[in-house]
Amino acid sequence: MATIFGIPLQALYGQLLIGLINGSFYALLSLGLAVIFGLLRIINFAHGAQYMLGAFAAYLLLAYGGVGYWLALILAPLIVGLLGVVIERLFLRRLYGIDPLYGLLFTFGLALTIEGTFRYLYGAAGQPYAPPAALTGAVNLGFMFLPVYRGWVVVMSLIVCIGTWLLIEKTKLGAYLRAATENTVLVQAFGVNVPVLLTFTYGLGVALAAFAGVLAAPIYQVSPLMGSNIIIVVFAVVVVGGMGSIMGAIVTGYLLGVAEGLTKVFYPEASNTVIFVIMAIVLLIRPAGLFGRDA
Structure with missing residues (x-):
């Protein structure tokens, strides 16, 4: 069996796949966080709870409404x-324009409330949710x-991430959203309903988290x-980016999912901390993050 540094290639490919899958969820969740913070300046600590709500919404739609995966x-x-x-x-709209710490505290309390409610109703054990029949089984790629x-x-995940980026960066709606965060009064002078745009932005970020939850x-x-279990890692991803x-x-x-x-x-003992080590190194070299703009 072929190896690299004594590691079987099959094991390496398997972990690469796991890293890519985890990275898909990190990308979707951090994208929602970035949309909300970048356009609203709200640190949405409830993002993990909203990700969980997406998964529970799919589960409850199936259990009580007979709604399958595709429609969910x-x-x-x-x-x-x-x-x-x-x-x-x-x-949240009462918190715009003030210290982001207030938004963080509110969304943190909201996350605790949502998670506590669902833990009381359903316990801490996981509920099974089967994938659709069309997506079961495996494909032989030759090497795995x-x-x-x-x-x-x-x-x-890649399709949704690219689509969201195109929406924000390349469309008129995205231009309005970005302009509204820079100069609300000027955008309103052109007849744009800024409060509706901000509401849409938060709803979009939350929907991205819920979509990741269904996946x-x-x-x-x-x-x-x-x-x-995932939100702290996602915040680290956002800081690095x-x-x-x-x-x-x-x-x-x-x-970071692949890393x-x-x-x-290669070093299993460090797998739970490697993302935070990378975050610390990046912040030492570039405090604004790899893609952030220096103040």
Whole structure:
């Protein structure tokens, strides 16, 4: 069997795949965080809870409504995104323009409330959620067997990430969103309804988290703790990429996921901390992050 530094190639490919899958979720979640912070200046600590809500929305749609995976992939992000719209209109819009610490504290409390409620209702154990029949099985790539669903997760994550970047950076709507954060009064003078744009932005970021939750449900199971288990890593990804940088969130999400996977092969003891070590090194060299803009 072929090896690299004494490591079997099959094991290396397997960990690369795991790293790419984890990176897909890191990229999607950090993208939502970057959209919300970059355009609203809100540090959304409830993002992990909203990711969990997406998974639970898919699970409950199946359990009580008979709604399968494919429709849940659309409905769950819409439902959780609309919940985000309600939160923004009732609470978050009161925090715009003041110290971001207030938004962090509010969303942290919101995360604890959501997770505590679902833990009380469903316990800490995970609920199974089967992938659709069309995405079961594996494909022989010659050098490894690729589970179809995991390949689907990587491809779908990449499509959504690129689509969101194009929406924010290359469309008129994205230009309005970016302009509204820089000069609200001027944008309103052109007849643009800025409050609606800001509400849409938060709803979009929350929907991205919920979409990641639906993708994750068949892999990690549906658990009230699934958001709290990943959110700290996602914040580290956002910091490395640059707070508010859309492209930084996407690129560093995938890169750090792969770095974590490779570390599990060559030095397993450091796999849980390698992302934070990379974050510390990046902050020492470039405090604004790899793609961030220096103040």
